[in-house]
Amino acid sequence: MSRFSDLKDFVDGMERDFAQFYDKGNKAAGTRVRKGMQELKKMAQDIRVEVQEKKNAM
Helix, strand or coil: CHHHHHHHHHHHHCHHHHHHHHHHCCHHHHHHHHHHHHHHHHHHHHHHHHHHHHHHHC
16 A cells, blocks of 8 residues: 555655746756656556456465
């Protein structure tokens, strides 16, 4: 369950960059958003693998 908390904290931490990009048009914030979304994708994949392994072990 800690991975879920980490995921939520990560998304919450990206909120400022999202606001800067979408509200103010800050291109550098857009780059940080893209990088963060790639990391989010990796985190989600790791969680999916962990869940699948735990499910198969049952």
